[in-house]
Amino acid sequence: MPLPHCPACRRRPHQIVIKADGTRVDFDRCGHAFTLTREALLTRLVAQLSD
Numbered sequence: 001m002p003l004p005h006c007p008a009c010r011r012r013p014h015q016i017v018i019k020a021d022g023t024r025v026d027f028d029r030c031g032h033a034f035t036l037t038r039e040a041l042l043t044r045l046v047a048q049l050s051d
Helices: 038-049
Strands: 016-018 024-027 033-035
Touching: none
Parallel strands: none
Antiparallel strands: 016 024, 024 033
8 A cells, every 4th residue: 555645745755754752744755744743643644545
């Protein structure tokens, strides 16, 4: 299953780095980074995977 796309540019990363506390998410191919709560991150990923 491919990783979810970057919400900013929709590129698919090879790797997503998530800080242990879930507050920072880095997408490797485009360089976009996001600051999210853990709950917001999980909600967004579940929504993308169910599309």
